[in-house]
Amino acid sequence: GEDVEQSLFLSVREGDSSVINCTYTDSSSTYLYWYKQEPGAGLQLLTYIFSNMDMKQDQRLTVLLNKKDKHLSLRIADTQTGDSAIYFCAEIITGYALNFGKGTSLLVTP
Amino acid sequence: NAGVTQTPKFQVLKTGQSMTLQCAQDMNHEYMSWYRQDPGMGLRLIHYSVGAGITDQGEVPNGYNVSRSTTEDFPLRLLSAAPSQTSVYFCASRGTAEFEQYFGPGTRLTVT
Numbered sequence: 045g046e047d048v049e050q051s052l053f054l055s056v057r058e059g060d061s062s063v064i065n066c067t068y069t070d071s072s073s074t075y076l077y078w079y080k081q082e083p084g085a086g087l088q089l090l091t092y093i094f095s096n097m098d099m100k101q102d103q104r105l106t107v108l109l110n111k112k113d114k115h116l117s118l119r120i121a122d123t124q125t126g127d128s129a130i131y132f133c134a135e136i137i138t139g140y141a142l143n144f145g146k147g148t149s150l151l152v153t154p
Numbered sequence: 155n156a157g158v159t160q161t162p163k164f165q166v167l168k169t170g171q172s173m174t175l176q177c178a179q180d181m182n183h184e185y186m187s188w189y190r191q192d193p194g195m196g197l198r199l200i201h202y203s204v205g206a207g208i209t210d211q212g213e214v215p216n217g218y219n220v221s222r223s224t225t226e227d228f229p230l231r232l233l234s235a236a237p238s239q240t241s242v243y244f245c246a247s248r249g250t251a252e253f254e255q256y257f258g259p260g261t262r263l264t265v266t
Contacts (some may be wrong), residue, residue: 086244086257087197087244087257089254092254094253132197137199138202138210139202139210140185140187140202140255141185141202142197142246144189144196144197145196146195146196147196
């Protein structure tokens with residue numbers, strides 16, 4: 045399928061905010077997702093946003109959606125070392141399967 | 155509920171061997187899918203199913219077969235394993251009225 049684009053790496057200091065960006069492909073996707081994967085582990089659903097929303101806040105996480113530009117972002121406030129992981133954005137495609145980006149590796153340094 | 159289960163967790167195959175990766179869910183979900191994850195490539199869709207008896211190809215279907223004889227099970231078959239199929243395989247399911255995809259724990263496959 046077409047590529048969902050994400051930057052590959054992000055490094056932040058503990059306590060700072062992290063912003064991970066994503067450009068998706070299908071303007072008709074009803075839901076857009078952020079998944080977290082720690083080394084050697086499976087996928088953990090972090091948050092999601094419905095396509096008729098512009099913003100969603102969930103504790104330290106804020107998701108912004110710009111449908112015109114097909115741009116999705118995930119902001120993590122007060123980033124902690126435990127947030128170090130790979131973050132994937134994903135869009136729904138045919139058959140309710142997901143089209144994933146290649147993932148952004150977030151490194152949080154003390 | 156056990157959720158989505160996958161077996162085996164690890165497998166080593168020789169080139170040319172065949173095997174089946176098992177995936178089962180106990181949530182009565184209509185939609186199931188298989189993905190492979192390779193370093194730096196994210197997860198890519200192999201095959202998916204929208205219900206028992208209905209399957210279709212995803213982005214990278216070559217070398218893999220699937221069937222969906224029951225709602226619960228969605229096995230992935232490697233007909234003749236190749237080193238390029240060394241990967242981590244994830245199965246997922248989703249119900250019609252739900253937003254969340256439920257992922258299994260993955261199968262790590264090495265083909266030598």
